[in-house]
Amino acid sequence: MKKTALLPGTFDPFTIGHFSLVERGLSFIDEIIIAIGINESKRSFFPLEERLKMISGLFGDNPRIKVLSYDCLTVDFAKENNAGYILRGIRTVNDFEYEKTIADMNRAIAGIETIILFTEPEYTHISSTVVRELLRYGKDVSSFLPPGLVLHR
Numbered sequence: 001m002k003k004t005a006l007l008p009g010t011f012d013p014f015t016i017g018h019f020s021l022v023e024r025g026l027s028f029i030d031e032i033i034i035a036i037g038i039n040e041s042k043r044s045f046f047p048l049e050e051r052l053k054m055i056s057g058l059f060g061d062n063p064r065i066k067v068l069s070y071d072c073l074t075v076d077f078a079k080e081n082n083a084g085y086i087l088r089g090i091r092t093v094n095d096f097e098y099e100k101t102i103a104d105m106n107r108a109i110a111g112i113e114t115i116i117l118f119t120e121p122e123y124t125h126i127s128s129t130v131v132r133e134l135l136r137y138g139k140d141v142s143s144f145l146p147p148g149l150v151l152h153r
């Protein structure tokens with residue numbers, strides 16, 4: 001049976017850390033759905049359509065990766081797309097506490113398991129929040145983004 005995992009996030013922008021999670025996840029998952037969550041209460045730096053375009057462009061030729069957006073509970077979207085797993089990365093102990101709580105809830109309400117990968121040490125300081133802040137001030141963020149990612153802004 002095909003193993004499909006959902007990698008949820010806002011990906012505003014998609015960083016080299018996110019890219020690493022996808023690449024590493026593909027070593028044991030058959031298909032990864034990069035799921036861009038729509039959160040109306042958050043003001044994004046890149047519009048949804050641009051994020052979809054940027055990430056799709058990065059993985060466009062890989063049939064094992066889909067890039068979709070959603071506006072519902074993550075577990076509901078996972079079930080709609082036959083994803084039996086949620087793939088998440090953690091950088092710090094604080095991330096672990098948050099992700100464990102969400103993973104326990106997802107298992108309780110939907111029976112979906114969460115797979116957690118630790119961020120590679122060289123990427124632990126990189127977050128979309130920090131990258132957005134650097135972009136706001138016109139700084140070069142290319143070393144924090146996956147090779148080949150084209151920012152459409």
